Amino acid sequence: MTEETGLRADQRLIFDIVSSGARVLDVGCGDGVLLDHLARAKGVDARGIELSREGVASCVAKGLAVIQGDADTDLTDYPDDCFDTVILSQTLQATRRPRHVLEQMLRIGRNAIVSFPNFGHWRIRTHLLLHGRMPVTENLPDSWYDTPNIHFCTIRDFVALAGEVNAEIVRAEALDATGRPMGVKMPWWFWNLMGEQGVFLLARR
Amino acid sequence: MAARINEADIPNSLLFESGAEAPLVLDSGASLQGLRIAYKTYGRLDAARANAVLICHALTGDQHVASEHPITGKPGWWISMVGPGKPIDTDRFFVICANVIGSCMGSSGPTGINPANGDIYGTDFPLVTIPDMVRAQARLIDHLGIGTLLAVVGGSMGGMQVLAWASLFPDRVFSAMPIATAAKHSAQNIAFHEVGRQAVMADPEWRRGRYLAEGTRPVKGLSVARMAAHITYLSEAALQRKFGRSLQDRAMPTFSFDADFQVESYLRHQGFTFVERFDANSYLYLTRAMDYFDLAADNGGSLATAFRATKTRFCLVSFTSDWLFPTADSRQVVHALNACGASVSFVEIESDKGHDAFLLEEPNLFATARGFLDSAARARGVAEGGR
Numbered sequence A: 001m002t003e004e005t006g007l008r009a010d011q012r013l014i015f016d017i018v019s020s021g022a023r024v025l026d027v028g029c030g031d032g033v034l035l036d037h038l039a040r041a042k043g044v045d046a047r048g049i050e051l052s053r054e055g056v057a058s059c060v061a062k063g064l065a066v067i068q069g070d071a072d073t074d075l076t077d078y079p080d081d082c083f084d085t086v087i088l089s090q091t092l093q094a095t096r097r098p099r100h101v102l103e104q105m106l107r108i109g110r111n112a113i114v115s116f117p118n119f120g121h122w123r124i125r126t127h128l129l130l131h132g133r134m135p136v137t138e139n140l141p142d143s144w145y146d147t148p149n150i151h152f153c154t155i156r157d158f159v160a161l162a163g164e165v166n167a168e169i170v171r172a173e174a175l176d177a178t179g180r181p182m183g184v185k186m187p188w189w190f191w192n193l194m195g196e197q198g199v200f201l202l203a204r205r
Numbered sequence B: 001m002a003a004r005i006n007e008a009d010i011p012n013s014l015l016f017e018s019g020a021e022a023p024l025v026l027d028s029g030a031s032l033q034g035l036r037i038a039y040k041t042y043g044r045l046d047a048a049r050a051n052a053v054l055i056c057h058a059l060t061g062d063q064h065v066a067s068e069h070p071i072t073g074k075p076g077w078w079i080s081m082v083g084p085g086k087p088i089d090t091d092r093f094f095v096i097c098a099n100v101i102g103s104c105m106g107s108s109g110p111t112g113i114n115p116a117n118g119d120i121y122g123t124d125f126p127l128v129t130i131p132d133m134v135r136a137q138a139r140l141i142d143h144l145g146i147g148t149l150l151a152v153v154g155g156s157m158g159g160m161q162v163l164a165w166a167s168l169f170p171d172r173v174f175s176a177m178p179i180a181t182a183a184k185h186s187a188q189n190i191a192f193h194e195v196g197r198q199a200v201m202a203d204p205e206w207r208r209g210r211y212l213a214e215g216t217r218p219v220k221g222l223s224v225a226r227m228a229a230h231i232t233y234l235s236e237a238a239l240q241r242k243f244g245r246s247l248q249d250r251a252m253p254t255f256s257f258d259a260d261f262q263v264e265s266y267l268r269h270q271g272f273t274f275v276e277r278f279d280a281n282s283y284l285y286l287t288r289a290m291d292y293f294d295l296a297a298d299n300g301g302s303l304a305t306a307f308r309a310t311k312t313r314f315c316l317v318s319f320t321s322d323w324l325f326p327t328a329d330s331r332q333v334v335h336a337l338n339a340c341g342a343s344v345s346f347v348e349i350e351s352d353k354g355h356d357a358f359l360l361e362e363p364n365l366f367a368t369a370r371g372f373l374d375s376a377a378r379a380r381g382v383a384e385g386g387r
Helices: A010-017 A033-042 A054-060 A071-077 A098-108 A120-133 A157-162 A188-194 B002-011 B130-143 B158-167 B185-200 B204-209 B220-234 B236-242 B262-277 B279-292 B327-339 B354-360 B363-379
Strands: A024-029 A043-051 A065-068 A083-089 A109-117 A167-175 A197-204 B014-018 B035-042 B052-056 B094-098 B151-155 B177-181 B313-319 B343-349
Touching: A010 A033, A010 A083, A010 A109, A010 A167, A010 A197, A024 A098, A024 B220, A033 A043, A043 A054, A043 A071, A043 B035, A054 A065, A054 A083, A054 B262, A054 B343, A054 B363, A071 A098, A083 A098, A098 A109, A098 A157, A098 A197, A120 A188, A157 A167, A157 A188, A157 A197, A157 B130, A167 A188, A167 B343, B035 B130, B052 B130, B052 B158, B094 B130, B130 B158, B151 B354, B151 B363, B158 B177, B158 B279, B177 B363, B185 B204, B185 B220, B185 B279, B204 B220, B204 B279, B220 B262, B220 B354, B236 B262, B313 B327, B313 B363, B327 B343, B343 B363
Parallel strands: A024 A043, A024 A083, A043 A065, A065 B343, A083 A109, B052 B094, B052 B151, B151 B177, B177 B313, B313 B343
Antiparallel strands: A109 A197, A167 A197, B014 B035, B035 B094
16 A cells, blocks of 8 residues: 555555546445546546445445445446446455356446456465465465455456456556566566566457 | 414415415426425525525425424434534524425415315315426415525435436526435335325215315324334334334233334324324325335436436445335446446445434434535535534
């Protein structure tokens, strides 16, 4: 978290990627901190979907247009191409049908930005290797039986999924443990091992 | 009785009257000669005429949203929401609340005089619809010199009016807040209304609707109608929490048909007090208006068509335990608004208080309304409140 914006590291990067004045839908927008920031600082037409009542109430109190809904089922309500950018930050792993969600995002938006925790990170690999138990880390603090995160993937898994849904990877970033982008010249295997999070900008082909 | 008739004829409210030269043509095809609207206002209209908020009342509500009821002496029906420093802040907004046509608190309705023959209308009053109520209100808003309302807000039947306002006059509604409502009345709700109407009409004192002329009052029938309806405004959980199986002022059942249970006594009281302030024919007319409401049907079967190209900002609210206007009804509206690309917020508030939750202390409702109205006011450049 940064003091001045309250944005997470992946949200800061997403904030930079989104174009000024764009029509944006943030799927799983939480308390709306990213949308609010985008609306104020970049003049975007900010919309959101959030599962939790508390989150929606907090968004509406900020003056954001947010509906209570479920990424898995409610994206089908939107017509084609009604957004420039559809954001899914740290939510993909909590959806029941990640592929369906990604396809819907690319149907209703010209492009999609997805950030997710990388389950291929070395710390997670060594945890599983050494302890033989599902990893519990600072960023992923829940035990396997009560985590909302039911569909973990690695950066390379996500790259494969992007190919399967016929999306073009316009931009890809891996964030290290401090939330800094790791540089552009690294090969996928290195990102997959060293990146704590992946942030992808996808476009429909 | 005297107070009631008084309130219908000479209401303790502001009056807007338009003469026979501008009759209101109703959905039924009939014309209403001599439209009359009783209304209340709170706060001050700003110089830009940009801070007006219209509150639409529910079935048995009235214009006394934030002021003492002239018959019952009770505080306004929504003082938790409307007033100085409240979510609908009368220090900042110019709040208007008008008695709907067909009702009995001073606006044109079945208790009024039929200009055609000088008699009390009774059931000769033409049937009015929710859009008719809204077109009548639009005349009042014209009269007040207001082009576009900052917000139109209402729950239940009031929410139906909000939706109709947004559909009929999209350019005159900057933001809309329909609460605990639906774009059409369900079969179950029509069924409950029919039970209520039959109770009124089965009362021999109803006299085929001519009870005022004949000097009787169908208080038994109207009271039963209110009792049945009141159950639908609550929830099983709320009734259980409030009353359970507790007995009323007695240790043992009396083995009679007295109101042994507290819940019986409560309902009887609800019925008894209701008839003091409400007209039986108005109850028939307004329940009918809700039954006829179907915004999609009015727009070729498509709810999205009702809101096509709307610029209005919407905020819908439903309550988890409301089985009269369940969340699915609100979602249907949200779905249609999304399909038009409208700016829409929607929140389902957790409450066990049933449909009536929208009138009660619900901090999440207040926070939502405050946030939504504040952002609408900022977007329209309305100045901050006085406090």
